[in-house]
Amino acid sequence: MRRAILSLALLSPGLALAAEVPGAQLSALWGVPFAGILLSIALCPLLTPAFWHHHFGKIAAAWSLAFLLPFAAVYGPALAGSSLVHALVAEYIPFIILLTALFTVAGGIYIRGNLHGSPGLNTAILAIGAVLASFMGTTGASMLLIRPLIRANDNRLHKAHVAIFFIFIVSNIGGSLTPLGDPPLFLGFLKGIDFFWTVSHIFQETLFLIGVLLALFYALDSWYFRKEGVLRADPTPDTGRVGFDGGLNFLLLLAVIVLVLLSGLWKSPVAFDVAGTEVGLPGLVRDAGLVLVTLLSLWLTPAKVHADNQFSWGPMQEVAKLFAGIFLTIIPVIAMLRAGTDGPFGAVVAAVTRPDGQPDPAMYFWATGLLSSFLDNAPTYLVFFNTAGGHPQTLMTTLAPTLAAISGGAVFMGANSYIGNAPNMMVKAIAEERGVRMPSFFGYMAWSVGILVPLFIVTTFIWFK
Template sequence: MKYARAALVAGCMAALPALAQAAELDGASLALWWAVPFAGLLLSIALMPLLLPSIWHHHFGKITTAWALAFLVPLVLMHGAGAAAVSFVHALLAEYLPFVILLTALYVVAGGIYIRGSLTGTPVLNTAILALGAVLASFMGTTGASMLLIRPLIRANAHRSKVVHIVVFFIFIVSNAGGSLTPLGDPPLFLGFLKGVDFSWTLLHIWPQALFLIGALLALFFVLDCWMARGDVAVAQPAQAAREPLGFDGKLNFALLGAVVGLVLLSGMWKSAVAFDILGTEVGLPGLVRDIGLIGVALLSLALTPKQVHADNQFGWGPMQEVAKLFAGIFLTIIPVIAMLKAGVDGPFGAVVRAVTNPDGTPNIAMYFWATGALSSFLDNAPTYLVFFNTAGGDPAALMTALAPTLVAISAGAVFMGANSYIGNAPNLMVKAIAEDRGVRMPSFFGYMLWSTAILIPLFVVMTYIWFL
């Protein structure tokens, strides 16, 4: 297997000069069956942990690779090695590597901070942690806030037998809704920032929707947690003599977390003409500096964080490896789906694009909210945001002024509805993996969607009537 992989890599490298002029994949010419590998991967993520848990746990990486090859092999055979190489390199360099490098840096740095102290998971404390996470998510990213707080939250509730609802609401609030106020919070908003949307625009225009959603979720959670705690026979309080004052170990990582935020901001604000063209994918100097800097920050954190901190935090690579492997398959198999969406009204998904426009040519705000959100629930929300950003005209000056309600709908749909499924946003899967690693029996893919459908969808309907009609 190793030799086969080496031969494949060598063959690709040798073919690079000849492939450099290859055309990009034309979504308008693709048939709907090109989306089958992506749908197959989603169904595998949804069903196999439920139906074949042992096979999935041991072989999910191989299953993901199989679905990726189910897309790449026909692409090579039907569109040529050039189109396959261009699509593969673009997904790798422009999307997957920046995504997984940032995720890894946040995972490592947050995993190097141990919040010590005898926290007792009462409804008041749990609600306070979720509220704190919602605030932090917009300034250190949903991934950073999730990785920082999920471990102490689970530890604080270790004495309780009913904790699934706590993790589910954590995903709703900290891993998604909390990242809606700044470009640092969630990748779609960062892409908008790179396209010219002012850094403060989201804070000034989306705070009413964010406040409503987060406030409603916190209130619902508090009521539910009170009810769960009252009926939980394991809610015995820890002995007072064993209580430890609140504190932090691995404090250096707070500075490294600031470095991560600074590198991300720098890459968006620094303009440079220096760029490298790799098979049609432009790799700019700011992005390159950001990614190299993030790798350096992660290595520094691993080298300087005391081993005891990682041991206390039960830090391990399992959750990160799972997310990296699954999203590698998602970023590859999603290529034809995004290409078909980018084709607009001329593509197989033309009906979706037409649905967001009224007969008189004006944008249908409610449909922008729901279409962006529905696709962001199962596709990567960052390219989905870009598709509808461009469908709405793609002019940041117009979208921030005359078309501001449209941009609010697109932004809110991409960020808020990423909570609808485990794959709607990367931190969702990471939190699930960490919780399961700590012994929490998380819902299946569809089990989680029962939670999101019952709790989130009614709130989104209310938001539609208040702001998007």
């Protein structure tokens, strides 16, 4: 994702670019570094896995410099520097702080006992995760449930599909009902969209997608379960009743939710200038609180809980390094999108309007969704939010179908690729760390194109036509 999603969604309303990148003047060639890092993520683990494993951070840094240095030479060090500071201070750092807090707190909760990964149990966990995602965020729900789900299936021969459907349901679509679920919706909340507007307008779409995916998963998992026959010896011993260790982290998780919500509700005129980027007091308080929550979780969680949970910083480090590159190389791409019909991507923006000048919800759904599959879905949401007029009251009433299409496209289609949403890559990294052979970048997209895209087409004809 890319996930400036979470970051931009967490920005305070007063945060703005100090110096705008001239998106209308840019050539589409400025998007090459961003395309390069995406292709590196897609191809290098498949073609050169050992090299990628040891040097993915350097590759991300190289693509970042491939954008920053030429940009500084053409448009001047001042604009390049202000863009870099804004990307780091206003977007990347808040994103990583929130992600680290959720990763740490969820990693400090150990679901004790040996669950046995039957099709019924696996489906139930996915359903629970779908509900939790809208209240504790897709990242929080993913980090809480992915480890026990993998452990429950550690004696299964076929289990990659379990993690794939987990990404579909828990890491993405389940977070579509409240602003706490996924950052694009939180960004809309900051813009004036009512807290419960989304649940009242795309609940049916969400219920349809999750219901069909759960049914498909149960059928597929049952087929694999029967095909496997006698399962391998379970490497996880039965240790009694299922329960929780590290329960204090539930309170810390609640603190994370409160801090994020508070940063959107609290209006303060106090702001600080950081090299041209204005940082509001609510955002600073939120980030300081999240850092404190992270430290408290590490301090108060018994070492045995982390050991039992096989907690490690590897997945977090991978996401942090790769998304640092994504956040920087995406700067010109977002600027070109924000330029609207005057920019290199003007055809995309123009395509969402009907000949009579009225917005086309179906086109908004697909344009927002496809871009959110590979770009940061928070600024993508904001681009089409503004393209549709940007007036909250009008969008919630007269143009409600258009806002629903934008919201659904941004959240639902984050599941189309590993980089569509930050939890996707974290789930993939945790699964691989525990011996699950996850599909490659394009292998995963074969699953999403084969399963999700037909469902999105049906959704379009029912709700967004």
